[in-house]
Amino acid sequence: MSIFILASASPRRTELLGQAGIKHIVIPSQCPEHTEQSAPAGVVEDLSRQKAGDVSSRYREEHPDADFIVLGSDTVVACDGNILGKPRDENNAGQMLTRLQGRTHQVYTGVTCIKYKNGMRQIITFHECSDVSVYPMTGDEIAAYIRTGEPMDKAGGYGIQGCFARYIKGIRGDYSNIVGLPIGRLYQELKQLNKEG
Numbered sequence: 001m002s003i004f005i006l007a008s009a010s011p012r013r014t015e016l017l018g019q020a021g022i023k024h025i026v027i028p029s030q031c032p033e034h035t036e037q038s039a040p041a042g043v044v045e046d047l048s049r050q051k052a053g054d055v056s057s058r059y060r061e062e063h064p065d066a067d068f069i070v071l072g073s074d075t076v077v078a079c080d081g082n083i084l085g086k087p088r089d090e091n092n093a094g095q096m097l098t099r100l101q102g103r104t105h106q107v108y109t110g111v112t113c114i115k116y117k118n119g120m121r122q123i124i125t126f127h128e129c130s131d132v133s134v135y136p137m138t139g140d141e142i143a144a145y146i147r148t149g150e151p152m153d154k155a156g157g158y159g160i161q162g163c164f165a166r167y168i169k170g171i172r173g174d175y176s177n178i179v180g181l182p183i184g185r186l187y188q189e190l191k192q193l194n195k196e197g
Contacts, residue, residue: 044110047074077156096157128182130173
């Protein structure tokens with residue numbers, strides 16, 4: 001039985017893997033995040049590869065004969081094709097939320113799985129994109145949401161699983177992708193990976 005490693009300290013990704021019944025250990029990536037890509041899909045795929053590569057290299061050094069799978073993942077929020085990172089401060093959070101309110105934007109998650117079995121390495125990388133439509137928000141509603149503190153560590157300045165849910169008009173695509181990991185697609189890709197190796 002291969003050890004399954006999540007290369008992320010994200011409690012949301014751990015929770016999603018747990019919900020899907022995927023037992024895993026957590027070893028966060030330590031590599032600096034940098035990419036030459038500019039399109040959201042390219043960015044998340046590239047960063048997921050870097051994270052999975054960092055952890056798989058370190059784990060293999062310590063456990064050269066082990067069979068294991070490392071999962072690296074990265075999620076971004078994009079509006080009009082431009083990536084919105086985590087807010088620098090409350091003012092920046094307000095700018096992001098003002099831009100997102102009353103419109104539809106995209107959430108991209110890139111996933112890389114690196115599998116070692118009997119010394120052989122296999123890699124798969126993919127991304128999922130979900131559309132998120134937000135109801136119009138007043139300035140007071142945006143200010144009140146910022147005061148909850150929820151936006152400050154979230155890409156795009158919001159967390160769909162928190163109190164921002166009251167402003168979600170609808171989604172098209174995988175909800176778990178928006179939370180941080182497209183669990184259905186991941187499960188299908190892992191089935192194929194295990195079939196091949």
